[in-house]
Amino acid sequence: MSKDRLYLYDTTLRDGQQTQGVQFSTPEKIRIAEALDALGVDYIEGGWPGANPTDSAFFDAAPTTRARMTAFGMTKRAGRSAENDDVLAAVMNAGTGTVCLVGKSHDFHVTEALGISLEENVENIRASIAHLTAQGREALFDAEHFFDGYKANPDYALECIHAAVDAGARWVVLCDTNGGTLPSEIAEITRAVIASGLPGDRLGIHTHNDTETAVAGSLAAVEAGARQIQGTLNGLGERCGNANLTTLIPTLLLKEPYRSRFETGIACEKLEGLTQISRMLDDILNRVPHRQAPYVGASAFAHKAGLHASAIVKNPATYEHVEPGVVGNARIIPMSNQAGQSNLRKRLADAGLEVEKDNPALPRILDTIKEREDQGYSFDTAQASFELLARKALGLLPEFFEVKRYRVTVERRKNKYDRMTSLSEAVVVVKIGDEKKLSVSESMDESGSDRGPVNALSKALAKDLGPYQRFIEDIRLVDFKVRITQGGTEAVTRVIIDSEDSNGRRWSTVGVSPNIVDASFEALLDAVNWKLIHEGAKP
Amino acid sequence: MSKDRLYLYDTTLRDGQQTQGVQFSTPEKIRIAEALDALGVDYIEGGWPGANPTDSAFFDAAPTTRARMTAFGMTKRAGRSAENDDVLAAVMNAGTGTVCLVGKSHDFHVTEALGISLEENVENIRASIAHLTAQGREALFDAEHFFDGYKANPDYALECIHAAVDAGARWVVLCDTNGGTLPSEIAEITRAVIASGLPGDRLGIHTHNDTETAVAGSLAAVEAGARQIQGTLNGLGERCGNANLTTLIPTLLLKEPYRSRFETGIACEKLEGLTQISRMLDDILNRVPHRQAPYVGASAFAHKAGLHASAIVKNPATYEHVEPGVVGNARIIPMSNQAGQSNLRKRLADAGLEVEKDNPALPRILDTIKEREDQGYSFDTAQASFELLARKALGLLPEFFEVKRYRVTVERRKNKYDRMTSLSEAVVVVKIGDEKKLSVSESMDESGSDRGPVNALSKALAKDLGPYQRFIEDIRLVDFKVRITQGGTEAVTRVIIDSEDSNGRRWSTVGVSPNIVDASFEALLDAVNWKLIHEGAKP
DSSP: OOOEEOEEEEOTTTTGGGSTTOOOOHHHHHHHHHHHHHHTOSEEEEEOTTTSHHHHHHHHHOOOOSSEEEEEEEOOOTTSOGGGOHHHHHHHHTOOSEEEEEEEOOHHHIIIIIOOOHHHHHHHHHHHHHHHHHTTOEEEEEEETHHHHHHHOHHHHHHHHHHHHHTTOSEEEEEOTTSOOOHHHHHHHHHHHHHTTOOGGGEEEEOBOTTSOHHHHHHHHHHHTOOEEEEBGGGOOSTTOBOBHHHHHHHHHHSTTHHHHEEOSSOGGGGGGHHHHHHHHHHHHTOOOOTTOTTTSTTTTBOOSHHHHHHHHHOGGGSOSSOGGGGTOOOBOTTOHHHHHHHHHHHHHHTTOOOOTTOTHHHHHHHHHHHHHHHTOOTTTOHHHHHHHHHHHTTOOOOOOEEEEEEEEEEEEEOTTSOEEEEEEEEEEEEETTEEEEEEEEOBOTTSOBOOHHHHHHHHHTTOOGGGHHHHTTOEEEEEEEEEOSOSTTOOEEEEEEEEOTTOOEEEEEEEESSHHHHHHHHHHHHHHHHHHHTTOOO | OOOEEOEEEEOTTTTGGGSTTOOOOHHHHHHHHHHHHHHTOSEEEEEOTTTSHHHHHHHHHOOOOSSEEEEEEEOOOTTSOGGGOHHHHHHHHTOOSEEEEEEEOOHHHIIIIIOOOHHHHHHHHHHHHHHHHHTTOEEEEEEETHHHHHHHOHHHHHHHHHHHHHTTOSEEEEEOTTSOOOHHHHHHHHHHHHHTTOOGGGEEEEOBOTTSOHHHHHHHHHHHTOOEEEEBGGGOOSTTOBOBHHHHHHHHHHSTTHHHHEEOSSOGGGGGGHHHHHHHHHHHHTOOOOTTOTTTSTTTTBOOSHHHHHHHHHOGGGSOSSOGGGGTOOOBOOOSTTOOHHHHHHHHHHTTOOOOTTOTHHHHHHHHHHHHHHHTOOTTTOHHHHHHHHHHHTTOOOOOOEEEEEEEEEEEEEOTTSOEEEEEEEEEEEEETTEEEEEEEEOBOTTSOBOOHHHHHHHHHTTOOGGGHHHHTTOEEEEEEEEEOSOSTTOOEEEEEEEEOTTOOEEEEEEEESSHHHHHHHHHHHHHHHHHHHTTOOO
């Protein structure tokens, strides 16, 4: 049986950016676009060129992708031609091969929000789509409020989308803009649209999660015949979010009846990167990943109930609907120490430390990790700090030097031009063997800008480590993440530092303290020690 | 038209407790049971008496509720009578009028997990349910893995649930234990069960969220004829959670076709307490409430896109599927890069600043916001900093005092017990009118722990503001969030501070700088200035 092709349209960079508190920078947008492209989505909606500076900058710098890069905008306004609408012109000027324009299809919105006649609105849709196709662009029409519009005035809603198709739109996307339409209504109305003469392979579905049914609504539309799904990674989006592609993609690829009936642009083995992509997005947003997220959450394959856990040991299929490894996730059995130890040995081997099965250090390491994680540490990403902790328990951690004390001063005052400026200064005192070394640095970078106290501290620590100096000269601090792990006044700060050296080696370390400078210093120290070990330095 | 009665069965205290990281205390269970009862659910499943000490203690102390308090357990084991099964006896001993027993209905699980014959399992179900009804208890049978079981062996799955009904079970609950069954399959199989002679008003549905369709699956079962829904508050539960009653309840009460077709035990006006109940549960669990949660999330009615915000001002129904007040939530129009002028005016009005449509300050404010957001600021959440920025542009920001300079020192060294300890000290110099004031504070809290440089700075700033001191004494820093907005060495730190005063007023401010101490100081300053304005302080 030949499979129907389903198209996946990602709008993380546009509708996802409508999430309260989310504002991507241009480099962040580029990173996300590259990850989406590597995954294999068909369309990447990059933003609304002209609507805000970051979106315009993104299209100027947009990476070359296999996926169709799409600019978003709105249909031309009444009273001017498509050619003379400056908002539409800015969208066209982004130069993408595909353009998606949103327009009204609900009579109430035409009269209430736009204040124009129903005929004028249809003409705006027609003229705008015709303008796109005349320019050789692939055109999508996002029919805003389509379902509410259809319920209020089915003839008018259909007239709007037929106008778009007649003008050359490749896709008409049925948008449940307010997120209030339930899956059974979505199915029914999608069938009615197809019955009106619009083929399903030109229909897309765009849902929101206001009733927690965005994923189910998308599936219902596909079952009714629609062949494009719009959504976002991690379900980001306006209000309660959009349909979650991080959930929909594995459901479509792994589960029946979809798996047998459809094919997408995503190869099954790409799913193994899904958990990582989801976490990367949370990292960019500095959000705590949602533990209970389907497929990719840390708890998605955690079996806590005693009944479940014991059956899982016999046969994982007893309590798992898919195999966790397929989506790059892992099974967790919180109660099972045995599972803990074999996991740990696997992880130690990854760090080059082969430890036998009954080594008494293994339970000690597990205890230390538990205790530290209770304090706010996280060793999931901070692989290098995990390795140092394990080495210590295994007696494999040399003491290269000792930090006797440090002091950082942050000062803000007026400079000679009467402008407020800040400067930080750090003093670090270390003892190497019998020798005491005092180093001092300040936080100014080459351009004369203040980079803050952690920068000063990092420079002072790495300034003179005597015999080790040659090993650490090429360490570069490439990323620095701060997270408050407990709310309120008892806040504890977790700092994760990513370092890199001239061999392109990259490692992550963690520090935790109520004092952010201390937490940073702990992570910096781990970074230096890890590097010394891997350079083969001898104390 | 007479309405069908739908029954709501809450399992927050049992399946909800299977959430990784969740363990309720007995008093917490009592608080939650009381809230559920006040809301008006029909059944409260309190736990598994005998399975763990808290559950047993809860039933001993359980509050008297209008809702039917239900004890959970499992069907008797093979090779002993229902009367002689000690696990079942512990469940009966809780003395609840209603008892729910889980049992197998999937042949694979009978042979694989239980290791007994298919006939023995049917007999265990029959004998256990008969035992409950003989004791005068209302009996529910949770048919574990029912949907997977039906797909594998429909006759056997049906035999199991018919045995329960024949033995007197009031309800048979079709459980999608692994959460892998999609809504259309749930509908189809539920219809098949009804066609087999089991009436819908004796059928319940119990779904999990492993494909993000637990809510839709419950609705599909109801559309197919089931009349009891099992779920949890905030969608707590094993792995990805159970069907979310916090979403299902307003959908059933407010939205068509449910609103016209069904009645529940929940009065419509009780919905106004829903947001509060959801937050109370998060408080108990010390979790940050999920902003994007349907109906009750802080972002559920946040309109960020410029197009949406301008229409909302004209008529809220344009972008809201229900009225936020009905579920005890509120509309938010956050300020951001995306926003247009009408959005801005609405937001200014929320802050008590009525500004006319063509005030030339409006585009200036928008420009400033855009520029600042490019630098890493975010005004979505930092409402108070937004207000100060707007007041400045409108000439409505008095200068209460001027910060001349500050200095913070962080020192780490050995104390007299030879342990490394840290201490921060801050000096802040302000000018109030012609008077210069120097204040110094350190970072030690009452317990002698170091709280870090920002704490010291905050204390020094608020130590002596002369004539303003009485207005700011009750400011309390309740939350502190740090985010690095650009990766790499050019990292810029964004700090968001939540403050609170003795009136319970809460406000958020933001600061941005490559220097985390500077960013924090900026947010602290905004917090103090906002408070002075709202106290009516005069310079």
